[in-house]
Amino acid sequence: MSHIYDYLVIGGGSGGIASARRAASYGAKTLIIENNRWGGTCVNVGCVPKKIMYNAAMIRETLGDAKGYGFDVPSRQINWNMLKQKRDAYITRLNGIYERNLDNDKVERVYGLARFVGHNKVQVNDREYEAKHVLIATGSYDMRPTWPGAELSLSSEDFFDIEHLPRHVAVNGAGYIAIELAGIFQYLGCQVSLFIRQGTFLRTFDTMIQTKIMDEYRKAGMEIIPYSKIESLTRTASHPTESVVQNPNAYAHTVEYTNTQTGERKTLEGVNLFLAAIGRKPQTPKLNLSALSDLKYDAKEFIVTNAYQDTHVPNLHALGDVCGKYMLTPVAIAAGRRLADRLFGGKLDAKIDYENIATVVFSHPPSGTIGLTEDEAKARYGEANIKVWSSSFVNMYYSMCDHKGPTSYKIVCEGPNHRVVGLHLVGMGSDEILQGFAVAIRMGATKHDFDQTIAIHPTAAEELVTMK
Structure with a gap:
């Protein structure tokens, strides 16, 4: 029944x-x-x-x-x-x-x-x-990898079982999950080696975001290994009474990989923990x-x-x-x-609008995007109908610091009225800044609307309404 x-x-x-x-x-x-x-x-x-x-x-x-x-x-x-x-x-x-x-x-x-x-x-x-x-x-x-020794690796979900901070972590993946977890490890003091299949990561995002975050990760000491294909993972040493999640530093692994551009076979030794974030x-x-x-x-x-x-x-x-x-x-x-x-509820036409959904990557620094990338906008509307404004500057926060974190913004507009069809942010506070601008873009804001908005000073976000 x-x-x-x-x-x-x-x-x-x-x-x-x-x-x-x-x-x-x-x-x-x-x-x-x-x-x-x-x-x-x-x-x-x-x-x-x-x-x-x-x-x-x-x-x-x-x-x-x-x-x-x-x-x-x-x-x-x-x-x-x-x-x-x-x-x-x-x-x-x-x-x-x-x-x-x-x-x-x-x-x-x-x-x-x-x-x-x-x-x-x-x-x-x-x-x-x-x-x-x-x-x-x-x-x-x-998703779990299938190459030899894959059972020795952890997944992005296994990340939350790890009980102690590893010394040397290898991360495989180029999407936002891999980039966020690699960043967490790196900025908590780990040595991180990041394996990516192509020349850049976050490839569905605007090239500005890809370039700026990759540059910053490298400056932070992360080893980014492009055009790499994992061949195998071998455990070379371990402590017999503890698992990898209990104590990653009790383990050592060797990663064997191929450079897909040159065909050269290489190894990376001394990896305590290998994390695969290759999709879902x-x-x-x-x-x-x-x-x-x-x-x-x-x-x-x-x-x-x-x-x-x-x-x-x-x-x-x-x-x-x-x-x-x-x-x-x-x-x-x-x-x-x-x-x-x-x-x-009787709302017969209720449905979600999948256009202009804002997305944030909790990278270091955070990055965010809404709408079309510059390349997507040119493909949809024609290059002659697209105008792009961009700016890179040092956030005032870093004026007292030896380290100067990047801040870069890009506004992508189409048509004679310069309707904003894409907004891309890299820099401190980008995750919070994007939410309000997402509302404006969904309402059809133009570059003129941005320009007519009085800036809040001194902030990084004011650059978005003063960009020339």
Whole structure:
């Protein structure tokens, strides 16, 4: 016998929880199913704990600048294990808050693995549940490499299990997760070797961001190894009683790789910890999606939906990382709420707008982007219709410091009215500055609108409204 609901949500991450709570607020009888910790990737092994570790790295970086302002800071040594314990306790509190919020909104919770046994029916713990509308919001998981010795490496999610700071870390990956984790290690005092497949990292971002962050990482002492293909990882020494996450410094590894430009085979020795951040895949293998004959996938196995989060199966919906489009927590939350508004709130045209979504990389310094890169804008509108303003300068913060961190801004405009179609920032505070400008760009702001805005002085952000 099946338990009947109006809305059945598979996945207790940010998108699934947001959609379930919104549906319940309209009076829909709602069930949410989760087989791991509440809050999903972001809360448990993603943006929340990562930002805590980023904050720690940023604080250590700031302590290095303190001497220029007259402070004597004798040590910048971090107690990683203490920070990990406090961070994990904070995440556990968040898990509880998610559970209480669901209970308060009268969303029923089931813990277990959901498997489809029909188009609108799943089985969990030997019980069946069905609903008129079913949402797949199971998120994604980190891809694992397959080269010899890959089992000796850690993934981006394993990063949060590490109990002590490694001395020498090798990171493989060129996306924002790899760049953020490599930066955390480097700015907390590790020796970092970063392996990337091409000549630059963050390749979906504007070239200004790629160049500035790579230059700054190299100045900080990071070894960036471009055009590299990992061939194998070998453990050369270890302590027999401890695991890598318990004590990375008890281990030594040799990385063998090939320079894809020259074909030369090389080795890197003495690596305590190898972390692979090479991408993510949809969390769908255990759902028995073969029971849904009409479900369609893209070339990377992500679920295909229309603009309203509908799959090709009637009354079956999907959103968030499982769809592979803008794999960002706020995107999943917005899509989940709008889906519930449409299904249960009478807002028949509610959907998320995937244009002009602001994105931040918590690099050192932070960088952010919204809209089109310069190259994308030229390809879409024609080079003759694009005008670009850019500026690089030293933030006043660094006026007292020996280290001069980079600050670079780029405004990309199209047409005779110079409508802003892209904004790209590198520098201290870029993560916070971008949010307000994202509102203006979504409203169709032009360069003239920027110019007519009175600047806040002295700030770095004033450069965006005074750039000539």
